Each structure stands twice: as C-alpha cells, then as structure tokens.
Amino acid sequence: MLNIGSTVPLEHGGHATITDILGSGGQGTVYRAEYSGKEYALKIYFPNKLKSPDLFRENLRALTEDKNSDRAFLMPLMLTDNIDGSFGFLMDLIPKEYKPFSDILNARVKLQGLYSVVNSAIRITSAFRTLHNSGKSYQDINDGGFFIRPSDGDVLICDCDNIAPYGEHLGIAGKPGYMAPETVRGEKAPDKYTDRYSLAVVLFRLLLRGDPLEGCKVLKSVCLTEEAERRHYGFEPVFVYDPVDDSNRPVRGVHNNIIKFWQIMPDYIREAFIFSFTVGLREPQKRLIEKQWLDLLKRLRGEIVSCSCGIQNFLSAMDTDENGKLVCMCKNHFSKPLELKGGKAGVLLSESAKLFDDNVKPIGEVVRNKKNPALWGLKNLSESDWSYILPNGEERTAKSGGAVPIFLGTKITIGENSFSVEE
Numbered sequence: 001m002l003n004i005g006s007t008v009p010l011e012h013g014g015h016a017t018i019t020d021i022l023g024s025g026g027q028g029t030v031y032r033a034e035y036s037g038k039e040y041a042l043k044i045y046f047p048n049k050l051k052s053p054d055l056f057r058e059n060l061r062a063l064t065e066d067k068n069s070d071r072a073f074l075m076p077l078m079l080t081d082n083i084d085g086s087f088g089f090l091m092d093l094i095p096k097e098y099k100p101f102s103d104i105l106n107a108r109v110k111l112q113g114l115y116s117v118v119n120s121a122i123r124i125t126s127a128f129r130t131l132h133n134s135g136k137s138y139q140d141i142n143d144g145g146f147f148i149r150p151s152d153g154d155v156l157i158c159d160c161d162n163i164a165p166y167g168e169h170l171g172i173a174g175k176p177g178y179m180a181p182e183t184v185r186g187e188k189a190p191d192k193y194t195d196r197y198s199l200a201v202v203l204f205r206l207l208l209r210g211d212p213l214e215g216c217k218v219l220k221s222v223c224l225t226e227e228a229e230r231r232h233y234g235f236e237p238v239f240v241y242d243p244v245d246d247s248n249r250p251v252r253g254v255h256n257n258i259i260k261f262w263q264i265m266p267d268y269i270r271e272a273f274i275f276s277f278t279v280g281l282r283e284p285q286k287r288l289i290e291k292q293w294l295d296l297l298k299r300l301r302g303e304i305v306s307c308s309c310g311i312q313n314f315l316s317a318m319d320t321d322e323n324g325k326l327v328c329m330c331k332n333h334f335s336k337p338l339e340l341k342g343g344k345a346g347v348l349l350s351e352s353a354k355l356f357d358d359n360v361k362p363i364g365e366v367v368r369n370k371k372n373p374a375l376w377g378l379k380n381l382s383e384s385d386w387s388y389i390l391p392n393g394e395e396r397t398a399k400s401g402g403a404v405p406i407f408l409g410t411k412i413t414i415g416e417n418s419f420s421v422e423e
C-alpha cells in the first residue's frame with residue numbers, strides 16, 4: 001500500500017501525488033491522486049495478482065489511446081512507471097452526483113422518475129453497443145462498475161481495465177448472478193455474447209428490481225454454496241417467468257418487486273426478457289443485440305404517461321375507465337394523450353412528457369400554454385430551430401425556447417427527422 005503524500009512516476013514523465021485511499025478490490029487499490037493541478041483516480045495493481053502483466057499492460061496502453069469509446073466509459077488515461085514490481089493508471093474520478101448501481105438496486109438511492117430509470121437503461125445499452133461495434137468486450141458486467149446520476153439517468157462505467165478486443169481474455173471471470181451460464185460452467189471465457197447475457201441481467205435488475213434466475217427453486221437451497229450457485233446460474237438455470245417451466249417462480253414476500261413490476265411491463269419488454277432467459281440462456285448467438293434493446297427501450301420511454309398530479313406510469317400499467325379514459329392513482333381520469341410519431345418509437349404527449357436526444361439530454365417538453373391552459377405545446381429545449389406545419393397548412397418555426405402547438409395533424413421537423421401528431 002502507498003501512503004498519502006507518496007508520489008508515483010508516470011510513464012510519460014511527471015508525477016502523481018496520492019491524496020487519499022479510495023478502496024481496495026481483488027486486483028489492486030484505488031487512490032485519489034493529483035496530477036498537474038487536477039484530481040484523478042489512480043489504480044495500482046497488487047504485484048503478482050495479474051496472470052500476464054505484460055499483456056495486461058499492453059492492453060491498458062491500447063485503452064489509453066482509444067479516443068472513440070462511449071463517454072460513459074471511464075477509460076484509463078495514463079500509465080504509471082513500474083512501482084515496486086507493479087504498475088497502475090490514472091482515470092477520471094466519478095463525480096459525487098453519480099451513485100453506485102448497487103445502491104439503486106438496494107433502494108438506498110432512488111432514481112428520480114421513470115425517465116431516469118429508462119434513460120439509464122438506454123445509456124448502458126448504447127455504451128455497450130459502441131464498445132461491441134469497435135470489436136471489444138467488457139468481460140465483467142456487474143452492478144459494481146456502474147454509476148448512475150439519479151436526476152436524469154446518465155451513466156458512468158468504471159472498471160474499464162478489463163476491456164479487451166474479441167478473442168483476448170485477461171483472466172477475469174465475472175460476478176456471480178451476472179455471468180453467462182457458459183462462463184459459470186467454465187466452458188467459455190467472456191466475450192461479446194457473454195457481455196450480452198450480462199447486459200440482459202443488468203436491464204432486468206434495473207427495470208424489475210430482482211434477479212431473473214432467483215425464484216422458489218433457488219430459495220430451497222438453504223444456503224447458496226458455490227456448488228448450488230453453479231447449479232442455479234450455470235448448469236440448471238431456470239428463468240423465474242419461464243412460460244413452460246414454472247419450477248422457479250418468484251415467491252411472494254421475498255420477490256415482491258419482480259412480481260409487481262412484471263405485471264406492469266408492456267408485452268414487448270416481457271417477451272424480450274423471456275427470450276433472453278430461455279433461448280438466450282442456452283444459445284449465446286441468438287441473444288438480443290444492443291440495437292434491439294435500444295429500440296424496445298426507446299419505445300418504452302415514449303409510453304411514459306405523466307398525470308397533472310406528477311405521477312408517472314407506463315401506459316401498460318394504467319387502468320382505463322368505461323369511457324376509455326386513463327385512470328391515475330390520484331383518481332384523476334384523462335384521455336389517452338396524442339402521440340408524436342416518427343421513426344420507430346412514438347412519444348405520448350402527456351403533460352411534462354419529454355423528448356430526448358441520443359445522449360439522453362431533453363430536447364423537448366410538453367407544456368401548457370400560460371394564457372390558455374387548455375392549449376398544449378411542445379417546447380423546444382434544443383439549440384436549433386424546429387419547423388412545423390399546422391393542420392391548416394400554415395408553416396412556422398419554433399425557435400429554441402419556443403413551442404409548437406399540439407394539434408392532431410401538426411407536422412414537426414426536428415433536425416433530419418420528421419414527426420406528426422397522431423391519435
């Protein structure tokens with residue numbers, strides 16, 4: 001262990017000074033360090049803990065030179081020189097407003113509203129899409145490496161030092177409960193297919209707040225020994241909602257979250273999870289690719305309905321009355337909102353509904369007209385102008401900060417995409 005105040009020589013010259021000890025893991029210790037007037041995280045590996053240190057270092061160097069990774073990944077920035085038979089690297093610190101995914105799963109931290117929940121799922125998925133498209137895999141997807149900003153669902157992913165090109169395996173196996181069954185069985189080293197299994201687990205945990213393979217069958221193992229763990233997650237995995245095998249259903253009183261949230265998910269999300277944890281358990285090549293998840297998640301985000309009381313719900317979770325109106329938990333009845341259609345996913349234009357760009361930054365929001373609250377508009381929160389055509393054929397522009405009146409038949413052009421307001 002290095003002490004506070006120690007200096008660490010960097011490969012390309014200069015020194016980092018250790019200012020705090022942030023924590024220790026299986027591979028090494030992470031410090032807070034100052035370099036060139038800025039604070040960083042500094043990870044130093046334990047000597048002799050890496051299987052092939054030279055290969056590992058070479059891979060780390062390639063990662064420091066990778067300039068095309070998704071901004072979610074906190075990549076190694078600079079390598080250190082050799083220090084007492086070991087080495088390490090500098091990376092950016094995780095800002096305070098980002099909270100550990102594990103705290104969110106344990107409900108110690110709450111994401112603010114459904115937009116944050118779905119946006120974090122979208123950010124995680126699109127970061128892995130970029131990574132896999134560049135020919136690399138993360139190899140160790142689990143709740144320990146993810147940090148989420150509760151206010152908007154933005155994501156940062158650390159532990160990026162095991163990222164490697166396909167075919168290269170740095171000796172990491174993964175975390176139980178997130179590992180693909182074939183990795184648990186010891187048949188296969190992590191790759192993009194095992195990453196995709198782990199991604200489905202992360203999405204399931206995020207949306208349903210439980211373990212997709214932990215039902216009554218697993219509870220019967222009085223204590224989860226390593227052998228029992230290998231059986232439930234490797235050799236005999238059964239999805240809790242497997243449509244043809246009900247031997248591992250969630251247990252009321254233990255898995256209440258899964259039971260509650262499974263009921264309110266739309267069919268297309270349930271089907272994606274059923275596929276992922278039945279066919280996808282056994283046939284890695286058939287697992288959903290990131291693009292498929294992104295389309296489903298964007299559709300889900302567009303079906304978030306906000307009531308004027310502030311409660312948000314997925315459309316699929318809302319009751320309707322005898323007149324076909326939606327019923328909020330606050331007892332308010334309101335008509336199904338008009339929908340902004342265009343591209344693959346529509347967006348229901350309920351009060352305070354939001355439109356996002358690919359970085360989950362809001363670019364539009366449904367607002368009421370201040371002078372005439374019966375009139376609704378889509379406020380332009382982006383930097384660029386939107387052009388739109390009213391149902392009477394009149395062409396107009398909504399500048400940044402302006403709003404497009406929402407009438408059935410209004411057509412809007414945002415960037416290169418055209419949308420229309422439909423029923």
Ligand SMILES: [Zn+2]
Binds near residue numbers: 310311329330332
């Ligand atoms: Zn309400």
